[in-house]
Amino acid sequence: MAATFYAQQSANRRNSVILALAVVVLLGILGFAIGYALTGDPVGAVGTTIVALVVGFLMSIGSYFAGDKLVLAASGAKPVDETTAPQLMNVVREMTIAANVPMPRVYLIEDTAPNAFATGRDPKHASVAITTGLLQKLDREELQGVIGHELAHVRNLDIRFTLLVGVMVGSIALLADFFLRFTFWGGGRRSRDRDSGGGGLQAVLFVVAIVLAVVAPIAARLVQLAVSRQREYLADASSVELTRNPAGLERALAKIATDKEVLEVANRATQHLYFTNPIKKFEERSNSMFATHPAIVDRINRLRELTGERPLDPADVAALTDLT
Amino acid sequence: MELLVVIVVLVVLAVFVIGIYNGLVGRRNRVDEALAQIEVQLKRRHDLIPNLVNAVKGYMGFEQKVLTDVTQARANAVAAGAQGVAAQAQAENMLTGTLRSLFAVVENYPELKANQNVLELQESLTTTENQISFSRQHYNATVLDYNNGIQTFPNLVFAGMFGFTKRDFFDAEPEAANVPNVDLSLS
Numbered sequence: 001m002a003a004t005f006y007a008q009q010s011a012n013r014r015n016s017v018i019l020a021l022a023v024v025v026l027l028g029i030l031g032f033a034i035g036y037a038l039t040g041d042p043v044g045a046v047g048t049t050i051v052a053l054v055v056g057f058l059m060s061i062g063s064y065f066a067g068d069k070l071v072l073a074a075s076g077a078k079p080v081d082e083t084t085a086p087q088l089m090n091v092v093r094e095m096t097i098a099a100n101v102p103m104p105r106v107y108l109i110e111d112t113a114p115n116a117f118a119t120g121r122d123p124k125h126a127s128v129a130i131t132t133g134l135l136q137k138l139d140r141e142e143l144q145g146v147i148g149h150e151l152a153h154v155r156n157l158d159i160r161f162t163l164l165v166g167v168m169v170g171s172i173a174l175l176a177d178f179f180l181r182f183t184f185w186g187g188g189r190r191s192r193d194r195d196s197g198g199g200g201l202q203a204v205l206f207v208v209a210i211v212l213a214v215v216a217p218i219a220a221r222l223v224q225l226a227v228s229r230q231r232e233y234l235a236d237a238s239s240v241e242l243t244r245n246p247a248g249l250e251r252a253l254a255k256i257a258t259d260k261e262v263l264e265v266a267n268r269a270t271q272h273l274y275f276t277n278p279i280k281k282f283e284e285r286s287n288s289m290f291a292t293h294p295a296i297v298d299r300i301n302r303l304r305e306l307t308g309e310r311p312l313d314p315a316d317v318a319a320l321t322d323l324t
Numbered sequence: 325m326e327l328l329v330v331i332v333v334l335v336v337l338a339v340f341v342i343g344i345y346n347g348l349v350g351r352r353n354r355v356d357e358a359l360a361q362i363e364v365q366l367k368r369r370h371d372l373i374p375n376l377v378n379a380v381k382g383y384m385g386f387e388q389k390v391l392t393d394v395t396q397a398r399a400n401a402v403a404a405g406a407q408g409v410a411a412q413a414q415a416e417n418m419l420t421g422t423l424r425s426l427f428a429v430v431e432n433y434p435e436l437k438a439n440q441n442v443l444e445l446q447e448s449l450t451t452t453e454n455q456i457s458f459s460r461q462h463y464n465a466t467v468l469d470y471n472n473g474i475q476t477f478p479n480l481v482f483a484g485m486f487g488f489t490k491r492d493f494f495d496a497e498p499e500a501a502n503v504p505n506v507d508l509s510l511s
Contacts (some may be wrong), residue, residue, distance in 0.1 A: 087451075090450075091451070094455050098461060242458075
């Protein structure tokens, strides 16, 4: 079984690096295309490429140091300790020993929908937040499975990666948006001036840049989502490696899948952070390229693959996906 | 000239041996640290047990056997603390077994399951138990690393010379080593 974990881990790590590089390349190409289209000059284009990369870099630094506080505040998470949530703190402490990471800060979100997320820049500056609904609805073993999943995100440095890739995607969208607005309001006049001078190649490039500016944010988002889905599978596998109890996590997933509550504090900006996707009717479209998480049925079947069990029966699948 | 070559060779050899020695000391310290972590939790468990026994004693008039077993196993475990890792692991596994039967008996007493004090003690013992088992995994991993370190070439040439000896694993009880296989029923 150990070999399966390591194989899955290394495959996931490699793919994640490739996908992160793709986002950087996309940012560079977008910056260059916009610069070339606006100035008609490769030297100027290098300038905008550098600007694009610097903006991405600066935003990364900002989120690296403050992103976790932002996310926690946006979710209305309140810190807890041994006196206010003793069992939760006990479970987190157990799993930190298993994962060999320092004790993270622990937060509760006042919401009846069962869910959880981890954030921070490294294991020493990590936070784990869970909803009050999760604490009430799961038993101890199931809670262990979920906390194991979140601490796996911490240990594997997914939390840092998620913060940074989120910013990269954001800055690509920002840059593209800026360019589209600029051409709409100001650039139009300039291109007319140039038309009198007759710049055929530049006009073509201008169209290409507009197309890129529209397509790049979508492509970047797709990359981010692919990374996010991969990491969920890896965190599930790591959680089982830590707890040595696949049944707990499996029961937790099944319980959350059949829960009908909707997490009110989650939104499109934070949905990829959570244990399961918090947005309504997620399972219906979770196999699409735009999903942040794999479908829960797929996650359970992957867990069963790890332990050599048979996959879920059609009847079980129906019970899990019936959200009416 | 020959003298210079001899000196250079000696210095290189000394650096090599110092490197091996320091590496082994580092690994041995990690083993000691991991063991200390287990000891802290074992101590905590030993301290919690008399409280639990006192809390449930009044309720369980006719199941004294379970309580005396736990008390006896605890005394043995405390005594085994000085007898090396292997004996200690065995005594602690015995204690884990008796605690498990105590908790099973508690399930039969609704008043006990509603008692806040008992619930808190039970949660404390459960988390200590889990922490012990996770610490044990960590300790065994460091022991494996250390034992491999002193038994592989070229380290083994110097390990004996410097007094590095093999360490024992803190063995898990046989049934706890298996991953439980619970069927998911969604009826």
